[in-house]
Amino acid sequence: MAELVTLTIDGQEVSVPRGTTILEAAKKIGKQVPHYCYHPGMSSPAMCRLCLVEVEGAPKSMPSCVTAVMEDQIVHTESKQAVGNRAGVLEFYLVNHPLDCPICDMSGECDLQDYVHAEGRAHGRSEEPKRVFGRDDFGGDVLFYGDRCVMCTRCVRFMNEVEQDERLTVVERGNRSVIDTFFEEGLEGTHWHGNIVDICPVGALVSKEFLYKARAWDLEHTPSICPSCSQGCNIELHTRDNLIQRIKPRENLEVNGWWMCDYGRHNHEWMNRGIRLEDPSVRTLDGAAGPMKWRDALEQLLQHVGVMGEGRVKAVATPFASNEDLGTLAELVGALGGGDMVYRSVRVEEEVVLKGFPTLARRKDLAPNTNGAELIGFTRVGDDQAAGGLEDIAKYDGIVIIMGDELSDQAEDFGREAGLFVYLGDQQSPAASNAHFVFPLTTFAEQEGSFTNIARRVQRFSPALEPSGMARPAWLILGALAAELNNGDAPRSAADAFSGLARRVEAFAGLTYQDIGIRGAVVNETYVLSES
Amino acid sequence: MSDVPLKNPGWAGNTGEFDLTEEQIRGEDFVGERPLHGGHSSVSATMPYMLIEKNPEAELFEGEYQERLKKILTRYPKKRAALLPVLSMVQELRGHVSPESMDRVAELLDLSPAYVRGVATFYTMYNKRPVGRHLVQVCTNISCNLCGADEVLAAFLECTGTELGETSEDGDFTVIEAECLAACGFPTCVQINSRYFENVTPADIPEIVKHLRAQVKESA
Secondary structure, eight states: OOOEEEEEETTEEEEEETTOBHHHHHHHTTOOOOOSSOOTTSOOOOOSOOSEEEETTOSSOEETTTOBOOTTOEEESSSHHHHHHHHHHHHHHTTSOOOOGGGOTTTTSOHHHHHHHHHSOSSOOOOSOOOOOOEEEOSTTEEEEGGGOOOOOHHHHIIIIISOOOOOEEESOGGGOEEEOSTTOOSTTOSSTHHHHHHOSSSSEEETTTTTTOOGGGOEEEEEEOOSSTTOOEEEEEEETTEEEEEEEOOBTTTTBTOOOHHHHHTTGGGGOSOOOOSOEEEOTTSOEEEOOHHHHHHHHHHHHHHSOTTOEEEEEOTTSOHHHHHHHHHHHHHTTOEEEEEOOBBOSOOEEOTTSTTOEEOSBOSTTHHHHHHHTOEEOSOTBSOOOOHHHHTOOSEEEEESOOOTTSOTTTTTTOSEEEEEESSOOGGGGGOSEEEEBOOGGGSOEEEEOTTOEEEEEOOOSOOSTTOBOHHHHHHHHHHHHHTOOOOOSHHHHHHHHHHHOGGGTTOOHHHHTTTOEEOOHHHHHHHO | OOSSOOOOSSOOTTTTOTTOOHHHHHOTTOOOSOOTTOSSTTTTTTSOOOGGGOOTTSOTTOTHHHHHHHHHHHTOSSGGGGHHHHHHHHHHHHSSOOHHHHHHHHHHTTOOHHHHHHHHHHOTTSOSSOOOSEEEEEEOSHHHHHTTHHHHHHHHHHHHTOOTTOBOTTSOEEEEEESOOSOTTSSSOEEETTEEEOSOOGGGHHHHHHHHHHHHHHHO
């Protein structure tokens, strides 16, 4: 721990490590100093001049984003001088700003809007005509509105320092300066450029995918975990009308910093898929399947299970399922006397590393919870396209349980020989037409749960969407069945299901939902050590 | 006052001496036209360039120019620092800095093309598009403006038959406005290629343009 320095900000004493900036120190006591160019993940050029604060004894206002704290410093962020500075700077920002908030995607989450509302004057004094740039397609997912830009150069610095592919630059100078790429080169071929839309403090850089889709104030934000690879980036799902409209990264310095990749950001169409399994259904003896109440379906299943022999289970799960789902499936398999548990997942050849934040990468493993599945006792089968590997299960005559895996590569006679075939999933699948029981599941976006990422960090996600029809989380269904077979208590919440998992699986021992919190927690260290 | 008529070093209009040599105009220290090898490494990219000598066909950084590039690079600890003189050299050859040239420079100096574009566009003295054989830059900043720079500019446009910033049909002239040329004592100042013409009034312009046209014919 570095040496602490105590200073006074707006009359409040605060102690921070030496070298901290005034802006960060102010954050600690809940004071947000307005700023554009400063971003904690990048260098600070101190060029937006908006974070100037009054420091007693200093001849001029100081840029708080680069001024280190000093012992006994007295800082005013709300004094006449500081507020006057900001109002003046903001008036200049509005000289050329088109004020097109009604048609701007950023409206509602725009720093310029917020700051001007808070401290700017109601009317600008500029009478000159505004200079006009129009808009420019930067390629990829990014559209640039030059007139809205405040020239903070965050995007240029992101591409230079974090992605380390210098595609963006400031072209021309003074009043004519504008962000641009090398003529028609654009951002095509870069893998992290979606982040420049996030860090743009105004509506200059907007996402084409999200363009005109929703207003910021209509969106609900739900903390979640990106399901597109095993990195486990912390994200927010932004929803409206029970549809996911966009995904934004959520800060977590241990995992993804402030960033996420474009692949994960845009891979959300499937979460909104309309055609879903909605009712539990049971195939009667004549082969026709009919919808049923959950209670009746589960009771029938229990009757069938009773007549099957012990230890004759083969389970296939998807690594898109949460720890809780996989844990209760393992518990159920155990309650049925044990058997094989496998999963299949897609792997790609290359990792896509973010050079300026090298612990973050789009991992080879394109599923969020393969590590969780491994820890809980599932084995990986099949190839890198998540196909094959189920030959013995397709013809198996014992109990076959499929959870989440859509079996898209399997023939229609999959499981025809099975003594009992239970299919749990969110999608109907041709290969599941032989299933005796079909149970609709919620997707990760519709339920609470946790994933274990590549670094064995358990991270929680929250439900963002209403479940489709009668779909329920797998832990609820499987937990109830297992409890019935074991004469135990069924989990009543995801936290309950996780505690059950922590009791049964050594790797998760000692962890609770409370420990994991919103930042996640690494699985039992002794377990990791003993394995290596 | 001496008997010798006062000569304004840039503009010979009052005396009619268009045949003054560079030496007479610039003084004895003038080393003449820039030699192809670029001169001493300390000046190899800083000497004035003549647009009329531009060589649009020449390969960038081949032969003599490659030698000059090497010479420039010796002056800096990092390649990145040589960007401005290298761009100047491009302009000397081509008369302007094209996107293709920027790309080539970026490749030579291990920079990103976008960065090179950012630098090239920051400096107004790099022409970003082709200009005429004579680049006429009329200062319209405060001193010159008060002394009639707007009329001078209008006269140039009329005499050469071009629009502001455009190149005349014969390719001889491009007329642009310039911010202060640091000759505020001699308004209106006009920079034509690398030479200053001072105390220019609208009346002088037909003669200047005639003279420049004659230069083009001579070199042809």
